[in-house]
Amino acid sequence: MQRLISGESAQEVFVLFVNKSSRYVDIFWINYKGKQEHFGTIEPGGQRKINTFSKHPWIFRSKGTGEKLHIDNKDIFWPIPSFYNGRAARRVVQIHFPLRSLFINSMWALVTSEYFNNAKTLNVPVFLRSQIINFHENYKTYSGS
Secondary structure, three states: OOOOOOOOOOOEEEEEEEEOOOOOEEEEEEOOOOOEEEEEEEOOOOEEEEEEEOOOOEEEEEOOOOOEEEEOOEOOEOOOOEEEOOEEEEEEEEEEOOOOOHHHHHHHHHHOOOOOOOHHHOOOOHHHHHHHHHHHHOHHHHHOO
């Protein structure tokens, strides 16, 4: 898998991030070293203007869980210039909750619950317990942490 980093670009891109989710969203720019730089938080229904460049990736996470949120059903936003009447224009970009299966939603609810201590102690079928343990062990991968 190729490492996610910002590339050199002189093409300015003007965006308006709009939070369409019911969660507080943390905005992160991936810098030239592949590090995430926090650019603020958008409240539910809120918006934030950002001036960036093409080849500069952005990711968005739920402030509460760290789970990656999406733009156009993708978890990484790559800015694309927008023009109106031959002039650069600000592109509206909507941040939304990812489309997930009932199984994944259930796993998220379980492992992020304040009552979840240890999957090994759950009184559930062995197969389901192994699925829960696997999800919990990979929680950082799912959340992008």
